[in-house]
Amino acid sequence: MDLNTLRHSASHILAAAVQELYPGARLGIGPAIEDGFYYDFDIPNVTLTSEDLPRIEEKMREIVKKNEPFERQELKKEEALKLFEKENEKFKVELIKDIPDEKVSIYKTGKFTDLCRGPHIGSTGEIKAFKLLTVAGAYWRGVESNPMLTRIYGTAFPTEEELKTHITKLEEALKRDHRKLGRELDLFNIYHEEAGPGLVYYHPRGARLRLLIEDFLRKEHLLRGYQFVMIPHIARGSLWNTSGHSGYYRENMYYLEIDKQEYVLKPMNCPGHILIYKNKLHSYRDLPVRFFELGTVYRYERSGVLHGLLRVRGFTQDDAHIFCTPEQLQEEISKVIDFAFEMLKTFGFEWEVDLSTRPEKYAGAEENWKHATDALVEALKQKGIEYKVDEGAGVFYGPKIDVKMKDALGRPWQGPTIQVDFNLPERFDLNYIAEDGSKKRPVMIHRVVLGSMERFLGALIENYGGAFPLWIAPVQVMILPIADRHAAYAQTVADQLLSQDIRVETDNRREKINLKIREAQMQKIPYMLIVGDKEEQQKAVAVRSRSEGDLGISDLNTFLEKLKKECYNKSG
Ligand SMILES: [Zn+2]
Ligand SMILES: [Zn+2]
Structure with a gap:
């Protein structure tokens, strides 16, 4: 049936x-x-x-x-x-x-x-x-x-x-709904009546989680030859006329008036990065130029479609623009694919790949489209990556690869995208000096690896059900003194962990130890250290893991070794 x-x-x-x-x-x-x-x-x-x-x-x-x-x-x-x-x-x-x-x-x-x-x-x-x-x-x-x-x-x-x-x-x-867990784990608030809908406020633990992921991302980008840039959040309307956004993206943009001139709250980072590229003359020897920024953008979405962290009006992309020669295109795409997959693997996702080809309405020469599509296909083929072709689903300025992340329940989430663009280099008259001394047009790749940080965090929360692995857990260790008289010893333990860059908090409330354990467990804190008379005498701690329960008494150094190993392996 x-x-x-x-x-x-x-x-x-x-x-x-x-x-x-x-x-x-x-x-x-x-x-x-x-x-x-x-x-x-x-x-x-x-x-x-x-x-x-x-x-x-x-x-x-x-x-x-x-x-x-x-x-x-x-x-x-x-x-x-x-x-x-x-x-x-x-x-x-x-x-x-x-x-x-x-x-x-x-x-x-x-x-x-x-x-x-x-x-x-x-x-x-x-x-x-x-x-x-x-x-x-x-x-x-x-x-x-x-x-x-x-x-x-x-x-x-x-x-x-x-x-x-x-x-x-x-x-x-x-149970894994990120809006519910966001509240229960006190990570963020998605709606303040005074501020308006679709705008995310990160609470201390949520901000910490995001910063940990961002630090990791920055390091990974540096390792792969990206340079960091930063751009302002507003720019004159004329910049968006040049880029074409005022035409086809107008409904999603926020306009301001400053000194009787039209300004736009940036819905994308590309034009800003392009201005930086244009600021100096580039030789073929400098290429590829890879600009990276955790760039915040604002896009109008109807209030009816706003949804948790997944559809918001302001969000931060792990955005990069790669300017390269047509000959370098395939290798650059290939590197981005490797990078993207490595990141998804690190965060426990599986994935599926879609290739979106030329839509009916498109900008640019047909041969460029062919070159770009071939480069994407070749990069996928050389790696033996299976993919589905989404005929005609590319953006009007170029073809793209979309990676769908699949979480622990097998549900799909929007993930990395890699987009080839011949249009903006044309509109902004971008150049580089080729080997023969002539001026040539670079190709641009727009790419995000995690996508929007907000949406990625939403997916991550649901993927792990809020029980983040130790290396990104906002609080890694909760110290639970049994009675008031153990507060001083608890403080010494906390100080020692802090000095080793461990994210630690102490629950000094006058509550029963069982209640403190239960609450730390509900907060999905990876490790609890219980300290009482026995632990203080032995200069040790009683270790409890959120997944394995009671692990017995351990001296602090042994425990620290274990933590560091687990963080290094990004396991736990
Ligand atoms: Zn019917
Ligand atoms: Zn872009």
Whole structure:
């Protein structure tokens, strides 16, 4: 049985159940989606919550039990209009008016009627395993000026067993939700009413996590011949005219007026890096020039699409622009691929690779496109990397490689991108002096390895379920004195660890030791050091690991050795 047909049929049953329970409920739409289905309703004077779902499920089960057939009927458009107008189904009426055909089809199950193209299963009894999941608000047709409807999400599977596996996976995903963990581990706040939506505030532990990753990134970039640059956050509108962004990216840009002139809050770092490249004459001997910056950009996103750390209005990219000769292109791409994969491996991700080729509308000469695409393909082939071709999905100025990261639950996340660009070097009239003394045009590669730091942190939190490996754990060691009299010794231990660059905190509260352990465990701190009379006498610590539990008494130096080894190996 087709899963989409099954799920869409379940959505009809959901709608039938809701209309039986809430006779005033008006229907929106109810499609099958990836992993399930939903149905939108307008229910006057009723606010549904997840507590209402069991009752609706119960009603659905009754309908399933009746084993009512799905009956298809074709109607003339006017007939259908009359039918739904009579039922006061204003959203359906709106939909019918938009259908260009003369005839429309409806499906009936028992007393329930829905405007629907189909197909459907034979009868309601074929639904064997379903569950309602959540209730959310959704604007009619996704337009913010339209009424807000109530959306009920659910899922259905051919068997109970498949449904159970799916629910377990959903529960695991929910536990790892980065917004929930961000709150519980006190890493960041994504929404301050006073500041506006989609802007991230990093709390001390979140900032520390990000800085640790950034320090690591800077070191890795230096090792690979990148140079650091820094640019301001605003620039004159004219710069964005030259780059072309004011034309095709205008809706996403924030404009300011300074001294009666138009300025732009940068949505991208490229033009800034280009200005630095242009500042001096380059010889072929200097190339490739690789400029790197953790560059913060601001892009307008509709408030409806903002989501945790994944879709925000201000974020920082680990952005680099490589200026090279056409001959160097393939080798540079190859190096970026190696770099990207090494980073993903370090953070525990697997990956899939997509190659996006020339879209219908494009800028630049065809031969450039061919050269760039060949360079990307060759680099992938030489490494024996499997990839999928996404025909026509490149940006208008060049082809690109997109790497999808896959986390511990096998879910995909947007990862590194490598983009070849012939357009901006042209627009900004970039040059280098070739070996024969002539002026030539360099090629540009735009690339991010982790992408947006915000989105990457979101993915990282969910990948590790908040239990970060020791080398990036914001707090590596929590010292837990058993009683007040152990505070001084706890301080000596903390000082010694601090002097060895270990990130350590002490829980000096007058609480029972078991509670302190439990809370440190919930905070997913890799190591707890418990200090009491015995430990103080022996000048030692009792070590507890978040993953292995009690590790017994250890002298501090042995423990330190263990920590350092684990950090060095980036394990734990
Ligand atoms: Zn249908
Ligand atoms: Zn760029």
